[in-house]
Amino acid sequence: DGEDGVVHEGGAPAAGEDPDLPPWQRLNPRMILTDALRVLFSLTPGIIALGVVRVEPTAGVLWPLGFIAVWGAIGAAADVLRWVTTRYRVTDTYVERRTGLFVRTYRSIRRDRIRSVDADARLLRRLAGLRRVRIGAGQASVAMESALELDAVSREDARRLRENLLEHRSSAPAPDGDGGKGGARIAGEVYATLRPWWVLYNMASVWAFFMAAGLLWGTYWMLTIFGLDPAGWVTSLIDRAGLGTAATVVLGIALVWLLGVGGLAVNFFNEYAGFRLERVPGENGTVLRTTHGLLRTREVNRDDHRLRGVTLSEPLPWRWMRSTEVHVITTGLSMWGAASTILPRVPKSTASRVADAVLNISGDPMRAPLRRHPGTALRRRLGWAVGVTGALTGAAAWVAAGTGWHPAVWWATGAAVLPIAVGLAVAGHLALGHAVTPSHLVTRYGAMNRRTSALETRAVSGVRIRQSLLQRRLGLATVEFTTAAGWGRYPAVDMAAGETADLAALALPEEVGRFRAEGATGPGPVARRAEVVTGAGAGSAEEPTGGPGQGG
Template sequence: MTAGNPTPDTTAEPAPGPESHPEIPWERLSARMVWINLVRLVISVVPGVLATAVLDTPTGPAWPLLVASAVGVSATALACLRFLSTRYRVTGERVERTTGLLVRKYRYVPRDRVRSVDSSARLRHRLAGVRVVHIGSGEARSSFKLDALTAATAEELRRELMPDAAGEPEEEAGRETLGPQPGPHEEVIARFRKPWVLYQMFSVWAVLVVTGPAFGLHWLLQPFGVDLLELVGELVDYERRGFWWSLALCLAVAYPLGFIGLALTFVMSHWDFTLVRTTAKGHPVLLTRRGLLSTRTVHRDETRVRGITFREPLLWRWLGLTRTSVITTGLRQGPDEDSAAGVLPRVRMWEAREVAARVLTGEPSPLEAPLRRHPRGALTRRLVWAACGPAVVTGVLFWLGRTDVLPDRAWLVGVGAWPVTLFAAVFSYLALGHALSGSYLVVRRGAVNRSTVALQHRAVIGWTLRQSIPQRLGRRVTVRIPTPAGERHYVLPDASTRQALAFIKGSTPQLAAQFIGEAESGGRRAAPPP
């Protein structure tokens, strides 16, 4: 069952083509990219020269250096072709871009659909004084980037497409500007704290920070007669220790190096982090400034903020850490900490709650509200699935072992998975919760990656109620909450029918009046007309 506000049936006008508006000329990218690509080409050729001229390579193969040169030259050639074939222009109705030599591609974004004009710059762009401009509409299929424009042109384009007028708040959200442009008054909400560096170091994937560069260094040192893997094997003494002890020793060395690498990466990207509330031409803005070598400034129009989200993966939850993002219309939440919606890096939960209370002003913080527990049937359902899954796997592995396809004891893998799935089921149930606090609804869910969402009632545009057969027998329901902000919908799973109806009534009483009566009477009474 789905309920929501009806949308008018409009007929989209035909998509324009590059032949429209012949009086408006097409613009080129910055010619400085040519010089950048020439320098890049010279640097890419250096490994190949070393492989062919300097090294006569009796000591080892030279192909890793040749491959590195080929990759660099190919990337440079593609960058040059992109510069030669890319044109863009801004008309009164849209922003257009054409690219491609053999196959021409035309993309455009209507100006009333532009939701962000971001800019980024790698080291080579910064040295040349250019920026990569990302023009977003909230949809990946219509968004595109211009690589690259001069800093002045990029700022002029941003101001043209994202005017900072107080009467047009819906045209500004999560944009990255070329530099700090604070208002006359700033309220500091959060600053960089040294303990944050320690919080970023804990990750089960920290070993990958070392593994990738180590293998790259191994292949690059081979032409010089240095076998890094053989050197590590001699230090570890693989023949004497065996596989498992050697693996444990390597991990004992790699993980600390990975933790250090994560800490250095965080310091480089988040040094001097500041989250402030300021004003830009008459309207409030949440402004983030951060970075050491490469600074980044992100503006978020506070009039478009609809809520806030805490994300707590399992390891972070045990350490009491969380990542904080705002829920904003016209701006999708990204999976990583560098997305424009992220207002805080990984910090302690009490710090995140304090910042959330200052971001969501005007009433008590909804994230402090006690959450209602879901019915026991939700736990039973998860335990049943957690028991049945390993049982099926165990049976299949046992049959394969009896037919000599797999070893006889392969079925022990399925048995060993039972405790893991049962614990995951319990964690999933304990993570469930919901509440109504002032003008916000709060939803929490997730076993491995728990998320807590506080969303304004006015951001809810409809409700979707779904019941499986077990849920119908247990009088439970899963509620989906559509919204134009953030992830576009949020889910409240396995609530009791009474809890779900009270949740909907408390959040949107007018919208609920259109269908709650019919749902409560089992369809015996017609819903009042909208």
């Protein structure tokens, strides 16, 4: 692995280690106590059902109870084995862990490549004063493990690890430009705390039906174990009400949705109780920290030195409620992971304020007026809408002809799909836009999920200009800015082709200037593409995060 390796795995290290290195440490033994309690809790339903309620021990009762008990016992046994075989230590250069019984695995992360140190705990571990610590290096191991995990250590050890790995150089000056162009990022600032009414933006969702389905299935299953008949109760209640089939179905859907909404509300407070977003002292200056959780607490630290921008995410249903989520664009954190999200779903005004405060840049890039893209971009989307509608209508007609369905099926399909497709086309066009500020590139696109991203210009490592055959006929092109942070690519979609080179030059003026001087052309007649890549940008020095569309 040498000096260049961030993470490495393999057999146990060779014997004869340096005696000056710190000794290997075990995980905290209190985890065994919590596992014993978990086994006891897994046996509790069976004890109550068979010993207290005296339920008849039929196969339908025994197998679920046995499954719960065995699942709890296996999990506890695996944790005991992990405690016996796992050791870890922190040296001046590496964080190391070795584990395994039949196959010994050794893993290390260079301390100067550590991106985050997160700590969380479920209820039992939290009551026992334990924490699970995840040390992220921004790169997956050969086992597809993106973070070195220590589960579990004491709360004091977790705090010391965080301070040792992230905050031990808090007095070190930040590199040039880290504070942006509007002043240094100041530690001790609190940007957001939980507002109870945020729950209104997080419980109105189609996921309410899935939440309700899970709650109803779990309740039905548990009641039947104790010899009760919930299905009979519901049937009897419907018969006594005498509302009729249609009214019963509508009422049932409404009640299920309300149950799901209530479940989502409870889940929101469980997840975000005590939420706090703040900037605290950390490595190379400051750290952006979030803490939250009731039954399971979580703390995530993000090094400001690696912050490259922010993204506001607004799926279509959320836009109707004027709510959004805020994600940070940073090296070492995948945009798929929860660590990149710094706010739950909140009002857009709150999200914009927090995004501006996190960037701490004069001029507020997220509030910069966006340049609209030409009307031919709408024509392209309307063409796709008509094409998709025609394809689905044709498929419906073919199915109707082969199955003997009424001919009205195919034209009803077209009548239903066309307005939806056209509406999405218009929404997609209205979402398009881009802007350039002295320090950031701002792009916006997306019909179903509108994303507005402000990316630091210095983080751009490459520019790609793409032009399909249809785009060329309409005078459009797409400019993609590649970076080592976040999703890896941030596009300005379907902008006027004549403006693409000028926009690209704002990000990489020297490289694009040489490219234009050489008169580079695209590779073929169907799709035209021009690409400029540089290793000089601030973002290019970092390893990729593995997000979709990575590369360039």
